[in-house]
Structures are given as structure tokens and as C-alpha cells.
Amino acid sequence: MSSFAILKLEYGACVEALAEALRTEDETAFFAAVDHIVHMREPGMFTEIRKLTGDLQKALERFSIESRLQDIAENDIPDAQARLAHVLRMTDEAAHRTLDLVEQSGPLAERTAREATALIDQVTAYRNRTAEMKGFEGVVRSIDAFLPVVRSMEAFLPAARADSELIRRNLADVLLAQGYQDLTGQIIRSVMKLVEELEAALSNLAKLSGDVVEHATLGEASQGHGPTVPGVTKGEVASGQTDVDALLSGLGM
Amino acid sequence: MKFLVVDDFSTMRRIIKNLLHDLGYPNVSEADDGKTALPMLQAGNFDFLITDWNMPGMPGLDLIKAVRADTKLAKMPVLMLTAEAKREQIIEAAQAGVNGYVIKPFTAETLKEKLDKILGPGK
Numbered sequence: 001m002s003s004f005a006i007l008k009l010e011y012g013a014c015v016e017a018l019a020e021a022l023r024t025e026d027e028t029a030f031f032a033a034v035d036h037i038v039h040m041r042e043p044g045m046f047t048e049i050r051k052l053t054g055d056l057q058k059a060l061e062r063f064s065i066e067s068r069l070q071d072i073a074e075n076d077i078p079d080a081q082a083r084l085a086h087v088l089r090m091t092d093e094a095a096h097r098t099l100d101l102v103e104q105s106g107p108l109a110e111r112t113a114r115e116a117t118a119l120i121d122q123v124t125a126y127r128n129r130t131a132e133m134k135g136f137e138g139v140v141r142s143i144d145a146f147l148p149v150v151r152s153m154e155a156f157l158p159a160a161r162a163d164s165e166l167i168r169r170n171l172a173d174v175l176l177a178q179g180y181q182d183l184t185g186q187i188i189r190s191v192m193k194l195v196e197e198l199e200a201a202l203s204n205l206a207k208l209s210g211d212v213v214e215h216a217t218l219g220e221a222s223q224g225h226g227p228t229v230p231g232v233t234k235g236e237v238a239s240g241q242t243d244v245d246a247l248l249s250g251l252g253m
Numbered sequence: 254m255k256f257l258v259v260d261d262f263s264t265m266r267r268i269i270k271n272l273l274h275d276l277g278y279p280n281v282s283e284a285d286d287g288k289t290a291l292p293m294l295q296a297g298n299f300d301f302l303i304t305d306w307n308m309p310g311m312p313g314l315d316l317i318k319a320v321r322a323d324t325k326l327a328k329m330p331v332l333m334l335t336a337e338a339k340r341e342q343i344i345e346a347a348q349a350g351v352n353g354y355v356i357k358p359f360t361a362e363t364l365k366e367k368l369d370k371i372l373g374p375g376k
Contacts, residue, residue, distance in 0.1 A: 226336060244355070
């Protein structure tokens with residue numbers, strides 16, 4: 001079959017339909033026939049248009065992701081940095097406040113214990129000394145000997161009460177200082193949410209660009225990895241001091 | 254007995270300092286990383302080094318290597334007190350020459366036990 005014969009076969013029916021529509025003045029049939037002919041003539045064009053529409057849609061999506069990413073980079077990340085710096089400050093303050101109170105209370109408790117010991121010694125000495133005192137004269141002498149014990153008690157008891165009250169107050173303040181956990185926890189949670197959003201946006205962007213995302217490595221090993229975070233830290237990790245001791249004794253330490 | 258405690262967190266330094274005080278070692282100096290600690294060790298008469306691992310500037314592992322390479326300090330007892338708990342890190346620290354390795358969070362008993370073990374009976 002010649003190439004023109006093929007054309008005749010392909011277009012013949014369409015042209016006939018076009019002629020028929022003209023003759024019957026059927027507008028719908030006329031445009032349908034024209035569309036059909038155009039389709040037959042430019043099959044690639046429509047594929048191309050479809051592809052362009054897809055690309056445009058992707059570009060728009062990409063634009064919206066990129067503008068959110070820009071927003072995150074310009075506003076949310078510095079904001080998160082400031083929030084984390086605040087967390088660091090709060091934990092630092094709370095730890096120092098607690099340590100201050102502990103350091104202040106330790107000597108008070110020590111002093112009370114020391115003075116109580118001295119008083120106990122004094123009472124024991126008094127008992128030993130007065131054990132053999134007999135008769136009226138003995139009672140008088142034992143009362144005389146008891147006077148310094150009473151004076152020591154009078155000095156000790158108010159001091160012990162004051163020290164204990166101060167320790168009690170310090171303990172209450174230690175309790176209050178732990179409130180930082182709640183506050184910093186909330187801030188950390190908000191930063192975690194941002195990181196989650198950032199991760200989603202970046203992975204969507206990577207999908208749109210078809211890029212392979214490589215995981216960034218976290219610095220040199222000699223710098224250390226920081227505290228073990230369950231579910232995050234990879235590799236073999238000692239679960240506690242017992243593990244460490246077992247490992248080291250295995251190495252001959 | 255003079256201690257040098259090296260940690261980038263001042264709170265952790267205070268905690269260790271307090272514990273050492275309670276254990277009968279009141280003579281404690283502080284440094285916030287290896288870079289600050291090394292000249293202090295070279296200049297002062299320290300008897301014991303307690304160091305963290307993960308610190309900006311010079312990390313603890315590099316500090317220990319520097320201490321072991323220094324003829325004057327090579328024999329100094331070193332305790333690593335760190336949150337680093339990876340198996341290969343503990344081995345690396347042992348190879349670098351630590352005398353003890355305690356992971357955070359730690360207890361006063363663990364610290365005492367390791368110090369006693371390193372210093373031997375009679376301190």
C-alpha cells in the first residue's frame with residue numbers, strides 16, 4: 001500500500017464526517033471532526049502539554065515547599081536556636097540553684113549532728129560522774145553537775161531547730177527548682193515539632209527533584225557522640241556501668 | 254591529693270567537686286575543656302585527672318592522649334566520666350590509657366568505688 005493510500009485510509013472517514021457536518025450544518029459534529037483531525041495530526045503535542053501541565057504543577061508544589069523552607073530557615077530555625085539556648089540557660093540555672101541549696105544545707109546538717117554528738121558525750125560523762133553520788137550531798141552535787149548540761153541543751157536546741165527549719169526550707173526550694181523540667185520539656189517538644197516539619201518538607205523536596213538524600217555524618221568520633229538517646233544512638237552501646245566494667249575487665253583492666 | 258575536674262558543663266563540675274569533697278578530697282580545681290586543662294596539668298601539681306569526653310575545643314580523649322604523651326604526666330591516674338557509652342569508644346579510651354571509665358548518669362558509690370580501685374588501699 002502506498003503512503004498516500006494509508007493517509008487516505010486514516011483521514012478518509014474524518015474528512016467524510018467533516019463534509020457531512022458541513023452539509024447538514026451540524027456544528028457539534030463539525031468541531032468534533034476538526035478536533036479528531038487535529039489529534040491525528042499532532043499526537044505528540046498533547047502528550048507534551050500534559051507533561052508541561054504536570055511540570056507546572058510540580059514547580060508550583062516545589063515553590064510552596066521552598067517558600068515554607070525559606071520561612072523555616074529565616075524565622076523558625078533562629079527561633080528554635082533561641083529557644084534551645086533558653087533551655088540550656090534554664091537547666092543551668094536550675095542545676096546551680098539546686099547545688100547552691102544542697103551546698104548550703106550540708107554544713108547545717110553537719111553542724112547539728114556535731115553539736116548533738118557533743119551533747120550526748122556531755123550527758124554520758126554526767127551520768128558516769130553522778131553514778132556514785134549518794135545521799136543529800138550527792139543530790140546537791142549532781143544538780144550542780146547537771147547545770148552545764150542544761151546550759152548546753154539551751155544553746156543546742158534553738159540552734160538545731162533553726163538549722164532544721166532552714167534545711168526544710170532549702171529542700172522545698174530544691175523541689176521547686178525541679179519545675180524547669182516541665183518548662184524546658186515544652187520548649188524541646190516545640191522544637192521537635194519543627195524538626196519533624198523540616199524533615200517532611202526536605203524529603204518532599206528531595207522526592208520532587210528526584211535527588212538522593214545522603215545522611216550527614218555527625219563530626220569526628222574523637223569529639224564524642226553525646227549521651228545515648230534510646231532509638232537514635234546506633235551501634236553497640238553499654239547499657240550501664242556494669243556493662244562498662246565487664247568490657248574493661250575483659251580488656252584486662 | 255589534688256584533683257583536676259574537666260567538663261564543659263559547670264553544673265557537672267560542681268556535682269563532681271561536691272562528691273569529691275564528701276569523699277574526703279577537698280582540693281579540686283576545674284577546667285572546661287582539654288585545651289584549658291593541659292596547661293593547668295603541666296603547670297600545677299595535680300595528682301588525679303577526671304575528665305569528660307565530649308567537650309568543645311579539645312575533647313577528653315585527645316586530652317588523655319596528650320597527657321600520656323607528656324613524660325611528666327604520663328603516669329597520672331585518669332578517670333573518664335562521660336555520657337559516651339559506645340563499645341568502641343570504651344575500648345578506644347582503654348587503649349588511650351584511662352585508669353577507669355564511668356558513664357553518666359552515675360552514682361556517688363560508683364565514683365567512690367572507681368577512685369578507691371585506682372588509688373588502691375590507703376589512698
